[in-house]
Amino acid sequence: MSLSDKVLAVNNDLPIRTDAPVHSGKVRSVYWLTQADSKRLIEEKGYNVPSDTALAIMVISDRISAFDCIWHGEGGMKGVPGKGAALNAISNHWFKLFKEQGLADSHILDIPHPFVWIVQKAQPVMIEAICRQYITGSMWRSYAKGEREFCGINLPEGLTKDSKLPTLLQTPSTKGILKGIPGVPEADDVNITRKNIEDNFSAFNFKSVDDIGLYEKLLTQGFDVIASALAELDQIFIDTKFEFGYVKDKAGNDKLIYMDEVGTPDSSRIWDGEEYRAGNVVENSKEGFRQLLLNHFPDPDILLNKDRMAEREALARDNALPVDVLMNVSKTYIDIAEKVTGQKIVLSDNPKAEIVDILRQQYQLID
Template sequence: MSLADTVLAVNNDLPIRTDAPVHSGKVRSVYWLTEADSRRLIQEKGYNVAPDAPLAIMVISDRISAFECIWHGEGGLQGIPGKGAALNAIANHWFGLFREEGLADSHILDIPHPFVWIVQKARPVMIEAIARQYITGSMWRAYAKGEREFCGIAVPDGLQKDQKLPELLITPSTKGILKGLPGVPEQDDVNITRRNIEEHFGAFNFASQDDINVYEKLLSEGFAVISRELAKLDQIFVDTKFEFGYVTDAAGNDKLIYMDEVGTPDSSRIWDGAAYRNGKIIENSKEGFRQLLLNHFPDPDILLNKDRMEERYALARNNALPESVMLEVSKTYVDIAEKITGEKLVLSDNPKAEIIDILRDQFDLIA
């Protein structure tokens, strides 16, 4: 079996019973279950959700996206070996810890396979909740050009690149395009202030103004938990993105929960502590892959300049990255997953066949 065969690159073609189109994102695909299957599973498995809650099967892939493109490697390698299993294992670990520490639940109800989550439908808060403990990346680039206010928060002069910030900064951005909100640009992923959110809390899908405090508390506390645990492994939690949504439990209570993924190398920057103390940055996250791409191509402006998107898509489409690069990225993901979870990551020879067998035999969800 070739290395390419072990990679789950296409995850939107499984024969899961559904009467809705499969939603395929950059990394995950979502299969909405039929109303009958959702009700049956809630009853059979005793999930703590409303009896008529819509459920979905969420299948991760090994695809890797960066600079808004999907990248591939030589030898038919359409993803990063071990990446999907690593992301799910890390997110599951943090979600479990959040529950243990009494922070909040997540959208995950069951984990039938390392690549698969059974999730409940949430009403998403339309905010990318970003928290930063160090000044780096886009924030540093803006700061170096003279910006001193980020999302309405003043930042002092005299900061150095990659320095720890005086306090954790919450710098939210829009999730999707919101129209007709004064002061909020009609763009996806554009920075907003807390005041923007307060003025339009309903448009951002908050049930009340008070829940803005709840989301900030869950973001800060979640960041603190992950930061504390990573510090034990001599890893630095630099910055991250969380997402939130509302669900209704079996008793009819609405609650704000964590959704998507948390504390993974795709949604966060994680630095090696020993290297940082020696003045060097070693990325244990997807940021390392981004830097690798910037160094690999002779004209990095294509990757950084949104006015050159067509050239960027062509670059990703027409260039198979060396297998050595893909395996280096694989090692980053697998190593950090094993560090965080304290367990060996078991990689499947044929994840798709395993998923189908489990969903058929244990959940009766294969058409």
Template structure:
């Protein structure tokens, strides 16, 4: 239920430290897409069981050290770079004349590093550094790929997953704008490594979702965490603190020392619960006693707690 944005955790007045229903919504949405990926024959995920709305039992995976980002529209950080005059983004050449929030001619894969990776030629040792396909191919083992062929494999799985979610969201009047997937290897029963989807997919935390009808009218109506990011940018006196990585100490102090209005977090709650119920087609189950219920499940069904 914690709410992170701009690499900080935010809270609200009255001691409100999380967003009601957010964790359950993320679990429900991601599990829905993971299950659909499996049913359609794309690839498996790390999920073994989902015994509670707030609990997954997962298979340990060896992560690929890449944030696998796919973009169908030019917005967010790509637009800001483009607006500054940059025409090469993650090794991809962009044409002149693009406008903000415009649909791109094709789905673009714009990866970044997962965590701080050191001693990779040409890749700064910092979090979330944009990288190119050539960077990955030259250093595939440093990014935890078993082989250079798996670089193309992850791109295929990313494109297939994006297309499936985009198709399903279109039926619900939503546009799948961009997203971040993560991948890893698990060992199957025969002892072979399999490249799988992991972490989360297609959630309002990891993706931008726009209302299709509003977009046809020339408006962007967010149905994801981007809605909160935009509200935060409008709320703080100096938005540059949130956008400028060089001002991270100021940003951390801002998040730590300032309680936001409760309705800013409740707006996130309403969006996440609504989207979870629309995507899954089911009411979102909410825990009345989260800690007690989780302990009971882990102790009674899995003997993971004494």
């Protein structure tokens, strides 16, 4: 069996019973279960949700996206071996830790397979909740050009690249294109201030002004829990993106939860502590892959300039990356997942067949 067979690249073609279109994102695909199957599983499995809650199967893939494009390798390699399993394992670990430490629940109700989550429908808060402990990446590029205000927060003079910030910063941006909010441009990923959110809290899907404080508290607490655990492994948590949403508890009350993924190499920067103390930045996250792409192509502006999106898409489509590049990314993901979880990441020979088998036998979701 070739290595490319072990990669789950296409994840939107599973024969899961559904009467809604499959939603396929950059990395995950979402299958909304029928009302009857949702109700049956809630009863059979004892999920702690109201009996009329909509459930979905979320299947991760091994696809790798960077600069808003999906990349592939030579020899038909359509993803990174082990990436999906590593991402899910890390998220599962942090979500469990959050729950144990009394932070908040997540949208995950069940984990039938390393690639699969059963989730409850959540109403997303339309904010990319970004937390930064060090100045690097896009923030450093803007700072180096003389910018001092970020999301309504003023930074002091004299900061140096990759240095620790005086305090943990929350620099939110829009999730998707939001229309009709005064002072907020109609574009994805636009930096916003706390005042923007307060003045238009319902446009961002918050149920109340008070929940802004709750999301900020959960963001800081979540960051601190992960940063402390990583520090014990001599890894530095640099910055991360969280997402939040609302679900109903069993009594039918709204509660704010963590959703999507947390603390993964896809949504965070993680640096090696020993190397950092020696003056080097060694990325244990997707940032290493992004830097490699910037160095690999002769005109990195294509990857950084949103006005050149058509050229960027052509670059990703027409260039198969060397297999060793994807295998290096695989090693980064698997190594950090095994460090974080203390468990071995086992590469499945045929992940799709395994998923179909489990969802048919144990969940009766495939005819």
